Amino acid sequence: MRHFTIEGGTFHLDGQEFRVLSGAMHYFRVLPEQWRHRLRMLRAMGLNTVETYVPWNLHEPRPGEFRRMDELGAFLDAAAEEGLLAIVRPGPYICAEWDNGGLPAWLTGTPRTGDPEYLAYVGRFFDELIPAVAERQVTKGGNVIMVQVENEYGSYGSDQVYLRHLADELIGHGIEVPLFTSDGPADFFLTGGAIPGVLATVNFGSDPEKAFATLREHRPDDPLFCMEFWCGWFDHWGQEHVTRDPADAADILERILAAGASVNIYMAHGGTNFGTWAGANRTGEFQHEEWRPTITSYDYDAPIDEHGAPTEKFWRFREVLARYTQDLPDVPPTPATLPPSRVALTRSVRLADTLDPSAEVTAPAPPSFEDLGLDHGLVRYRTEVPGPRQPYKLTVAGLHDRAHLFVDGELRAVLERGAEHPVVETAGPASIEVLVESMGRTNYGSLIGERKGILGGILHTQQYLHGVRATPIPLDDISKLVFREGFSGEPRSFFRGELEVGEPADGFLALPGWGKGYVWVNGFLIGRYWERGPQRTLYIPAPLLRAGTNELVVLELDRTGGEPEIRPAPELG
Numbered sequence: 204m205r206h207f208t209i210e211g212g213t214f215h216l217d218g219q220e221f222r223v224l225s226g227a228m229h230y231f232r233v234l235p236e237q238w239r240h241r242l243r244m245l246r247a248m249g250l251n252t253v254e255t256y257v258p259w260n261l262h263e264p265r266p267g268e269f270r271r272m273d274e275l276g277a278f279l280d281a282a283a284e285e286g287l288l289a290i291v292r293p294g295p296y297i298c299a300e301w302d303n304g305g306l307p308a309w310l311t312g313t314p315r316t317g318d319p320e321y322l323a324y325v326g327r328f329f330d331e332l333i334p335a336v337a338e339r340q341v342t343k344g345g346n347v348i349m350v351q352v353e354n355e356y357g358s359y360g361s362d363q364v365y366l367r368h369l370a371d372e373l374i375g376h377g378i379e380v381p382l383f384t385s386d387g388p389a390d391f392f393l394t395g396g397a398i399p400g401v402l403a404t405v406n407f408g409s410d411p412e413k414a415f416a417t418l419r420e421h422r423p424d425d426p427l428f429c430m431e432f433w434c435g436w437f438d439h440w441g442q443e444h445v446t447r448d449p450a451d452a453a454d455i456l457e458r459i460l461a462a463g464a465s466v467n468i469y470m471a472h473g474g475t476n477f478g479t480w481a482g483a484n485r486t487g488e489f490q491h492e493e494w495r496p497t498i499t500s501y502d503y504d505a506p507i508d509e510h511g512a513p514t515e516k517f518w519r520f521r522e523v524l525a526r527y528t529q530d531l532p533d534v535p536p537t538p539a540t541l542p543p544s545r546v547a548l549t550r551s552v553r554l555a556d557t558l559d560p561s562a563e564v565t566a567p568a569p570p571s572f573e574d575l576g577l578d579h580g581l582v583r584y585r586t587e588v589p590g591p592r593q594p595y596k597l598t599v600a601g602l603h604d605r606a607h608l609f610v611d612g613e614l615r616a617v618l619e620r621g622a623e624h625p626v627v628e629t630a631g632p633a634s635i636e637v638l639v640e641s642m643g644r645t646n647y648g649s650l651i652g653e654r655k656g657i658l659g660g661i662l663h664t665q666q667y668l669h670g671v672r673a674t675p676i677p678l679d680d681i682s683k684l685v686f687r688e689g690f691s692g693e694p695r696s697f698f699r700g701e702l703e704v705g706e707p708a709d710g711f712l713a714l715p716g717w718g719k720g721y722v723w724v725n726g727f728l729i730g731r732y733w734e735r736g737p738q739r740t741l742y743i744p745a746p747l748l749r750a751g752t753n754e755l756v757v758l759e760l761d762r763t764g765g766e767p768e769i770r771p772a773p774e775l776g
Contacts, residue, residue, distance in 0.1 A: 205341040207288075207348040207380050209402065212424050214465065216341075216348070222460075223348070223428065224524060225252035225290055226471025229299070230278035231261055232501055233474045236746035237511065238278060240535055241472050242285040244507045247534040248517055249524025252348065253282045254290040254430075254467045256297040258305040259328055261480070264578065266309055266324070269331050276335040283339075283346040290467065291336050292351035295325045295369075296359075296651075300437045300482045300497050303644040304651050308578050314652060315356070317365040329372050337377035350378050351430075355406065357386040357396025359649065366398045385430035388414035393421045402426070406469075408433035411459045427464035432456065434468055434516065435504030439484065439495035440642075444737040444776025446504045453519035460527055468520070472511070473503030475742050478728045479579035479678065482646030490648030494621050496604070497643050498738045499730030500775055509742050509773060510709045512537045538745065539708040545766040546755050548700040550686035553693060554676070554758065557684055558583065563674045570673050572641055572655035579641045579655070581676035586661055586668045590631025597627045599637055600659025607695070607760070609636040617761070635661060635668065638695070640760065642731075681723055681756055692763045694718070700767070702753040710743035711773045714757065716764020723756040724748070734761075737776025743769075 207216050214221045226245045233241055245253055255278065263269055275291070282289050296315055297305035312320030339345030352370045370382055386396040388405040397403040403422045407414045407429060415427050434452045436445040459466050476482075481497040484490065502509040506517035513534060525531055564570065569584050588597075597615075599606060604620040608627060611634050616625045629635075641655040661668045686699045702710075702724075712722060712729075719733045724747045732741055747753075755767065 205344070207341050209381055209426060213426050222527065223252050223288075223465035223467070224250045224528060225254045225465070225467035226250045227254045227431070227467060227469040228472045229255050229474060230274055231258055232476065233472070234744050234746050235274065235277065237744060238281050239285060240511055240538065241507065242282055242287060243532070243535045244511060244513065245471050246286055247532050248471065248506060248521045249528045249531055250287070250468070250471065251528065252288040252290060252467075254292065256299050256301075256305065256354075257291065257293040257332065258297060258299070258301050259295050260303060260305055260307040260578075262332065263307055263328055267327070272331055272335070275332070276339065279336075279339045279346060287346065288341070288348045289339075289346045290349045290351070291347055292354060293329070293332060293336065294354060295328065297354050298647050300476075300484075300501065301646055302480050302482045302579070304482065304646040306651065308573050308644070310652070315353075315359055315365070316362050317368060322368060325369070326372060329376060333373060333376035333378065340378070340380050342379055347380060349381050349383055352382050352384050352398060352401060353396070355386055355392075355396065356384065357392035357394070358647070361395040363398065366396075370398055370401055383428070383430070388417040390417070390421070393418070397421065402428070404428040404430035406431035406433070409455055411455060411462060411464070415462055415464060427462060429459050429464055429466045431469035432459060432466050434506065435470065435473075437501065437503055438498045438737055438776065440498055440733050441735045442495065442737065449514070449516040449519045452516055453523050456520060457523050460523065468506070470501070470503040470505040472507035473501040473505045473509060475499065475509060475730065476501050477730055479641070479731070481643045481731070483643035485645055485648055485650055491650065494645065499732070499741060500738050500773075502773070502775055510538055510540070510744070539706070540771065541704065541708045541710040541769050543771055544702070544769045546700040546702050546769070547766055548690050548698040548755075548757065550688055550699040551691040551693070551696050552684060552686050553691070554695045554697065557697065558674050558676065563672050565670065565672050567669045567671070568660055568667070569657035569671045571658060572675070575673060575675040577675040577677055580678040582639050582656055583674045583676065584637040584639065584657060584661070585672045586635050586670060588629060588631035588633040588635060588663050588668060590633070592631040594628040594630045595664035597629060597635065598662040599624070599657055600662060601657060602639070603653065603655045603658055604642040605640045607638040609638075610634070612636075629663075631663070637661065678721060678728060678758070682726060684756070694759050694761055694763060696759065698757045698759065698763070700755045702755050702769070704748050704750060704753055706750060707745045707748040709745050710748070711740040711770045712743055713740045713768045713770050713774065714764060715768065716762070717757070717759055718761025720757060720759040720761075723754075725754050739774035739776070740770055742773065
């Protein structure tokens with residue numbers, strides 16, 4: 204039986220002093236077929252541990268409906284076989300630039316507090332999840348050395364009863380390796396988010412000496428641990444691509460290690476926000492201002508890039524880590540990429556022609572996505588302006604997040620959350636249709652838990668328009684689409700083409716001239732695209748492809764362009 208303990212202010216593995224050299228890699232942002240390559244890259248960079256979050260909303264999309272529960276265990280097993288220890292951060296909240304910070308959209312009660320209703324849901328999730336972690340602890344012959352309680356809770360609240368309850372839940376499910384919390388290096392973060400008797404760690408991207416000094420003021424006897432060394436950053440749609448100088452990042456890593464601290468590099472390998480899982484953030488000191496949705500790529504300017512290639516940052520980090528580890532393995536080969544090509548889109552079908560009439564519901568006011576049982580996708584709202592009456596202004600109030608507004612079948616405006624809406628007037632009677640698209644839910648701060656759809660109603664002058672008909676349009680399964688021959692070029696349509704592949708390899712898909720939409724490869728939703736950037740290509744992982752003919756489907760909402768292109772390298776801004 205192995206042991207991982209804290210003794211005399213230091214970590215010990217099997218009785219010997221041990222420094223944790225960890226890197227973040229999220230199993231849910233990398234296809235399982237690619238896990239081992241990425242894990243070998245972590246080892247080759249000089250790391251001895253991998254850290255991962257666990258997104259509750261991925262695993263329990265509906266109350267009591269659990270899916271993909273074997274993935275975490277399989278990932279931990281793969282890491283063990285590749286010679287890596289593991290740190291697990293099961294939430295229930297994770298942030299991670301992931302939709303709603305990992306909390307399910309269906310949650311009721313008061314999340315992230317000791318509210319009994321919320322804690323009952325957490326308990327049910329932990330009942331399903333934590334046994335797989337407990338049986339893989341180092342004390343049970345596995346590789347898990349640490350488990351986190353909540354996540355950066357000091358950035359949100361101060362409910363010590365809630366935190367203690369979570370710690371006791373983990374212990375009650377058999378967790379016997381050290382528990383820990385992680386927070387920013389400030390007094391209010393640490394006094395709100397740390398738990399007496401539980402290891403406290405800090406998260407930062409610079410000035411390690413100051414961060415550790417603050418930690419020491421509050422926890423003089425705990426081992427120093429930077430649980431998130433932010434070596435890069437994430438991007439938002441419509442903003443500049445964020446990068447960090449590799450030499451600067453390597454210098455901070457060196458200073459962390461020179462202080463005698465353990466470290467978790469966030470991210471060592473970022474991966475991809477496949478599907479509609481990307482989150483969003485709010486600007487401002489208290490995260491109450493502008494809402495900014497996160498892009499599909501989670502490359503993060505990490506040392507191992509989105510498709511697994513070493514960057515200059517990788518080589519600089521490897522040089523630093525080589526001074527603190529032994530027997531660095533060789534760096535695995537970089538994954539192959541597809542040759543440049545184009546894809547002719549030869550079939551299409553209008554979005555309106557794919558809707559299920561039986562799915563339409565009628566309500567006095569617009570039901571939210573959550574009311575309709577829809578996490579993400581589109582909802583078509585329809586209502587009527589009574590008449591006869593004079594022209595008055597139409598208002599779509601509380602829009603989350605983007606909409607196409609039609610009057611009597613004519614597109615009159617594209618509306619966006621947080622932007623000034625163009626003035627649209629109409630006389631009555633008139634038929635109104637609003638096609639609403641959701642983007643990421645806020646994943647950090649006090650405004651998590653937001654709903655999607657039209658939250659404030661549809662108004663004609665000051666009058667609410669009632670009798671709203673709503674049709675949810677999920678995007679997770681497109682297998683029942685029936686395409687017609689020909690490329691219509693009409694927006695708000697699905698388009699289908701065939702990508703011919705000799706040998707499956709990673710690809711980078713660009714849609715020159717296209718506006719905003721979604722792409723599926725062989726039925727797998729690889730993510731959103733948007734002309735405003737900064738991301739210009741979508742990553743196609745090799746395991747999604749097969750030798751021969753592959754199906755490419757595009758849903759375009761705004762404007763079609765030229766033939767989609769496979770490009771030789773990613774274009775992230």
